[in-house]
Amino acid sequence: MSDESETTIAEFEKALAESREGTYRLRLYVTGTTDRSARAIGNIRTICEEHLMGRYELEVIDLYQQPELAREGQVLAAPTLVKELPTPVRRVVGDMSDEGRVLFGLDIARVE
Helix, strand or coil: CCHHHHHHHHHHHHHHHHHHHCCEEEEEEECCCCHHHHHHHHHHHHHHHHHCCCCEEEEEEECCCCCHHHHHCCCCCCCEEEEEECCCCEEEECCCCCHHHHHHHCCCHHHC
């Protein structure tokens, strides 16, 4: 078995284990230090601390610094929040100020 196959299998097994544990893996794509980006970061951190405390990983990606990740993440607008785990993958676009919409969009409203 090649190293690449082993890495892919290991990543799959890790994702499967995390999804069973209820860990949420989130990526927030923003564009620089704009007011809208700052609001989105603050809002999603607040939402995560209130509803997913200790059960989430949040990665903030600045598309100005890493534009290639927009294509990889299939991101067409920013800010965009992508829930990678648990599956299914879900996306919410905007500054994350409507908490109910964010919870519904990420299917975490029933976690409380």
